[in-house]
Amino acid sequence: MTPLADAIYNVKEKFLRYVQIDTQSDPNSTSNPSTEKQKDLSRLLVEELLAMGVTDAHLDEWGYVYATIPGNSSKNVPVICFCSHVDTSPDCSGAGVKPMITEYWDGTDIVLPDDPMQIIRMAEHPDLKQQIGNDIITASGTTLLGADNKAGVAEIMAAAEYLIQHPEIIHGTIKILFTPDEEVGRGTEKVDLQKLSADYAYTMDGETVGTLEDETFSADGVSLLINGVSTHPGFAKGKLENAMKIAADILAALPKDTLSPETTEDYEGFIHPTQISGIQEQVKLDFIIRDFSVAGLHEKEAYLQNIVNQTLKHYPNSSVDFKVIEQYRNMKEVLVNHPKVVEYALEAIRCSGMKPEQRSIRGGTDGSRLSFMGLPCPNIFAGEHAFHSKLEWVSVQDMEKATEVIINLVKIWEQKS
Structure with a gap:
């Protein structure tokens, strides 16, 4: 399996659209979701999924989006879920986000125009070293960008659209789950795993391109x-x-x-x-x-x-x-009993033209709780960097690679079933 020759997805356009919707969660709220504005993006996602042909896409009362891409394989393939959260961090404003693209970035400092004191420097962001020539998306200097986790949302949506448009790609049943309130520790509080009915899952909520995280705090x-x-x-x-x-x-x-x-x-x-x-x-x-x-x-x-x-x-x-x-608890305690979940993801990263790297997270994801709820769920890179800050950035090329990993991963699950 080689990297997809025509892997030019609509992930950039989707991402730019999503980050302009304020979805900040509130740690002091007792409602579900903690802020109603999170549903503004969730409703849009449902509309877009339905327009793609995902007929069961819907938003429940708690702010969760569920959707199914039916399998087209004759094999008994495990049901795989891809998950991202729609909310952004309460640590930095997410209202009025103005995404900006620095095309063909040449390595020089990126000065954010609405606050020139906000400067993204390679010396302070080591992962920028591999981004020379790529297209870097930032906010304008007064808000976070929202790549955490709208990069993951856009990647899942782009992969779903690609799979529907390319029925020649053979895969099992794919589930999509978008959660609210991950940033305030309540991302799985009202999730209905019986309705989801998946065997394994992956969150798209990691950082550096090519990385897979299978261990958390x-x-x-x-x-x-x-x-x-x-x-x-x-x-x-x-x-x-x-x-x-x-x-x-x-x-x-x-x-x-x-x-x-x-x-x-x-x-x-x-x-x-x-x-x-x-x-x-x-x-x-x-x-x-x-x-x-x-x-x-x-x-x-x-x-x-x-x-x-x-x-x-x-x-x-x-x-x-x-x-x-x-x-929450360290997902490694669960994932060690399901080695193929990690192995197949590493293979999908290799098939997408990257050298995979396993990492631990000094933090947690929805996958930590999902794993202990019975749904083993490691975390795949989404390309987000400097999250929870005005200096947040993501590259278009990294998001395209993450989208490609999703597509290769569902192919691998089908081939090995």
Whole structure:
């Protein structure tokens, strides 16, 4: 199998259209999806799928898009799902995105015109070294781009269109799933796996071209509810135990040179405070805990609990409710039992003219949860870079390669069945 000779897809046009729709999710919302505007893109995707001839494409009440491309093989081929999320990060504005294309990029700095202080430099983005001569898409400098994960959405849509237009490509049944709220940790909360009815899945939500991620962090959240002792400050001697000061002491006791996102890399985990709110009587302090093993998570949670216990020795009449919330687990624990899911994806990358590279993610994807829900789901590159920032970028050529990988992957599943 060789790279497709006519692999010029409509992925660029789709991507440019999708990123202009604001789909930012909201971590403080309790609704499903967390923001109704995510459905604006989802409704468009359904319209486009129906126009292609995908007759069962639909949007459910929770903001999930489901669709099926029927198989045309006489073999009993496993049902494969391709998944991406429509929401963009709450960390940076996604409203009014103005995508810009630097064609045939020559390696010079890319200055974003709406804020010239925002500059994409090769020295700060090593993956740009392999993009000389490619077409780089960025935002204009005041918003994120939304390549995370609209690059993946566009690639799946382009692959679907290509397969429908080329019935000579033999494949099994293909499922498409677009999820909301991945960026706020709720991307699979309302997914209906029985309706999806897939055997294996792939998220298109990775970074560098040619990479496949089959290992993620395991993740927990820890919420501390600090109950101090409140009294009138004029009569507080020997009585007041300020919950805000207790929280400050807990934070100050965290190590300065280890166990934090800013001091760790590779397989090192961390303890990371994410939110604090309250008054002198009561403070809520939230953390995320990350490690590649569950044992590592438990060690870090015990470490944090010990800090809390030592801090409370100075505040004898106060208390802390220490609550651990399981978030997701390392997909490797599931994927190791389904080696062909990874092997076939690596082969598809090779067939698309690239040298594949297996990586671990210092983070998670919808695939982490889907894997533990019974749907083994590694993560394939989508070409997105510098996500959650105004410096986000993606190349047209990388998105085309990702689209080609999808097409080659469904062919491989059929051939090996």
